[in-house]
Amino acid sequence: MISNKKMLLFIPFAASIGAVTQASAAGNEPGNKSRQENKKRLNIVYIMSDDHSYQTISCYDNRYIETPNIDRIASEGIRFTNSFVANSISGPSRACMLTGKFSHKNGMTTNATRFDSTQVTFPKLLQNEGYQTAIFGKWHLKSEPSGFNRWEVLVGQGQYYDPIFITPKGRVTYKGYSTNVITDLSINWLEKERDTTKPFCLVIHHKAPHRNWMSDTTELNLFEDVNFPIPDTFYDNYEGRPAAAAQEMRIADDKVMNFATDLKLLSPDIASGYKDNMAFALRRLDPRQRQLWDSTYNKIIREFIATKPTGKELAEWKFQRYMRDYLKCIRSVDNNIGRVLDYLKEKGLLENTIVIYTSDQGFYMGEHGWFDKRFMYEESFRTPLVMRMPDGAKDLKKRGDVPQFVQNIDYAPTILELAGVSIPREIQGESMVPLLKGKTPSDWRKSVYYHYFEYPAEHAVRRHYGVRDSRYKLIHFYGHDIDKWELYDLQTDPKELVNQYDNLLYTKVKERMHKELKRLMTKYEDTQEL
Numbered sequence: 001m002i003s004n005k006k007m008l009l010f011i012p013f014a015a016s017i018g019a020v021t022q023a024s025a026a027g028n029e030p031g032n033k034s035r036q037e038n039k040k041r042l043n044i045v046y047i048m049s050d051d052h053s054y055q056t057i058s059c060y061d062n063r064y065i066e067t068p069n070i071d072r073i074a075s076e077g078i079r080f081t082n083s084f085v086a087n088s089i090s091g092p093s094r095a096c097m098l099t100g101k102f103s104h105k106n107g108m109t110t111n112a113t114r115f116d117s118t119q120v121t122f123p124k125l126l127q128n129e130g131y132q133t134a135i136f137g138k139w140h141l142k143s144e145p146s147g148f149n150r151w152e153v154l155v156g157q158g159q160y161y162d163p164i165f166i167t168p169k170g171r172v173t174y175k176g177y178s179t180n181v182i183t184d185l186s187i188n189w190l191e192k193e194r195d196t197t198k199p200f201c202l203v204i205h206h207k208a209p210h211r212n213w214m215s216d217t218t219e220l221n222l223f224e225d226v227n228f229p230i231p232d233t234f235y236d237n238y239e240g241r242p243a244a245a246a247q248e249m250r251i252a253d254d255k256v257m258n259f260a261t262d263l264k265l266l267s268p269d270i271a272s273g274y275k276d277n278m279a280f281a282l283r284r285l286d287p288r289q290r291q292l293w294d295s296t297y298n299k300i301i302r303e304f305i306a307t308k309p310t311g312k313e314l315a316e317w318k319f320q321r322y323m324r325d326y327l328k329c330i331r332s333v334d335n336n337i338g339r340v341l342d343y344l345k346e347k348g349l350l351e352n353t354i355v356i357y358t359s360d361q362g363f364y365m366g367e368h369g370w371f372d373k374r375f376m377y378e379e380s381f382r383t384p385l386v387m388r389m390p391d392g393a394k395d396l397k398k399r400g401d402v403p404q405f406v407q408n409i410d411y412a413p414t415i416l417e418l419a420g421v422s423i424p425r426e427i428q429g430e431s432m433v434p435l436l437k438g439k440t441p442s443d444w445r446k447s448v449y450y451h452y453f454e455y456p457a458e459h460a461v462r463r464h465y466g467v468r469d470s471r472y473k474l475i476h477f478y479g480h481d482i483d484k485w486e487l488y489d490l491q492t493d494p495k496e497l498v499n500q501y502d503n504l505l506y507t508k509v510k511e512r513m514h515k516e517l518k519r520l521m522t523k524y525e526d527t528q529e530l
């Protein structure tokens, strides 16, 4: 593979925009860069939401919502059209992003694991090289953040209203809506707290649009008169796919998508589990917010009681409610990304700052009848990824679409190379910097590996691993009560409805994909199933 990874010397990419090369080559001590030199080193703003599907970003898919600010990142930079995660679930995905390694290597295999924060992560390496590093928002790794000069992170999943943050000095509650609060903290750090003589890496991790999709009061009435198209796989019967049949993430299943928390129908007249959870979440709203909330949802509750939808009608009603609430959260995410971009522009920082937007994984917007993620099927295996290129970095000249396969283990080495920091050999991801320069290394990966571990657990998605190339996908569901292979032909069956594993016409493909899977498992040293 291309390999700055193999570089032992400090060979900064930032060479293209200034004096860094000479200074570094001349042997400046790490962490002791001159003021002038630091000005030239690229800044990084990494924004990640929780569960933001590419289907709900208009530069990827404009069926549901316009997201002008995320689109602006793409139109002033790059849209990755084949971006994947290594393990489609929050904590593990975040650990892959920080370490540049697959879950079996960084140890964070499930959300129940505690991240070993003594590991090498990209923020630590940046910090060692004199970067100012900060993170605000969701963390979800149980252990405290390390490698950040400044951090305030949500407790676990965090709250939508008046979120509680863990800080080095203890817990703090901020009044307001989480997406706004996280952005406020971030902009405040840029404006008032950071050391402006040093380059910076700011990590902004939104809680939104994670379940239970509670919007800001300013967005409550959005989309209320819109009916979204029902995905054509909404009534999937999961034939030939026992793991897909055994999940617990169907919108139509009232035990899974419940009336009180998910659909916000908190009423003595509507039976539901989790009423206490919703009552608790709503207690975080102040009287004014609560009044606005009730004026939206009381109407919906009244109509629901009056019409009492059942069967297919109820399933589709739930789908519409889910879409509306989720998209209201996206509206705030997009607005707040706009605030960050405007701030950077106003301060002249876009010249020398790369802005990255992604999600911790993809999400189902009713495809296969689902919400949530976890599966290696396209909607949750893929994740959105757009990058705004710094105006002053002439070498980073690529604009438009990058179709090469990239994965969230690539973020750490990419950011390190952008910062001119050498990439440790142990990192498994590849730096995307050549792609940002408009070059495609001839040995760029042609297939991606995946491994999901969290079972038994909520949503009952069985453990599985697999490989995807430009046309086919091979998956093995294993452990506990299952041992099942699946093979998809994404060209003839992009919605992954027909498992071709036992189809003799695919014998050759199957053999080839098995071989490729074995190759990747060996390469990444994930050998438990070999």
Ligand code: SGN
Residues within 6 Å of the ligand: 050, 051, 089, 090, 091, 111, 140, 157, 210, 211, 212, 372, 458, 459
């Ligand atoms: C919570 C959600 C689940 C979700 C997990 C993991 N349930 O437990 O629906 O799959 O988080 O999400 S909830 O009723 O508590 O909202 S992750 O994005 O953090 O991995």
Ligand code: CA
Residues within 6 Å of the ligand: 050, 051, 089, 090, 210, 360, 361
């Ligand atoms: Ca998530």
